[in-house]
Amino acid sequence: MRKVLVLVCLLSPLLMVGGCASNLQGDTYSREQARTPQTVRMGTVESVRYVQIEGTKSVVGPAAGTVVGGIAGSSVGGGRGSMITSVIGAVAGGLAGAAAEEGIMRRQGIEITVREDDGSIRSYVQADSPDVSFSPGDRVRVLTVNGESRVTK
Incomplete structure (x- = not known):
């Protein structure tokens, strides 16, 4: 069950970012x-x-990265160590999510x-x-x- 949750958390940001894509070609109209x-x-x-x-720089990439990083960080260590790695994972995930969104949408x-x-x-x-x-x-x-x-x- 935990693997399914992690997989959903990893794939959801990609789907959300792809859904936000706007077509900038000359033959596309809003x-x-x-x-x-x-x-x-x-x-x-x-x-x-x-x-x-x-690429776009919305809140979707950093937010999704924060969630995924926080979940991944919380699975490391135990007790207070788990809380610390959860925070570190969330911050690193947020930064990685922002960079990934911009790169994917470029x-x-x-x-x-x-x-x-x-x-x-x-x-x-x-x-x-x-x-x-x-x-x-x-x-x-x-x-x-x-x-x-x-x-x-």
Whole structure:
């Protein structure tokens, strides 16, 4: 029974973090953006470079790590020693959980610098998509809704 509890505690954070994932690709819209008018600007790609989009930093990773670390620490030693290792395990688990969440949620991004038809040059970062590639000279659309922009072909 104890092994099942530990397994559930270890797997639950991964499921929670995965459920919080948001898609940052240019072809994904939130529910609030659907059926909302967008501003469309046309332009030409000036340059493209790959970047890293850092992962989320919510309370889920540290909280889950704290629980798992506390449970793991409490199983070491007995009496006061068990309490001390439980606290140490919880602190270490919280730190490890925060790092794990950020690492799991980190994404490959692409920075697209666009010279828009009005002459302005702007740079946009979005998640890299295997279905769409951008190259200098490509004609693109820049779609903006509720202050969020995306580049599409």
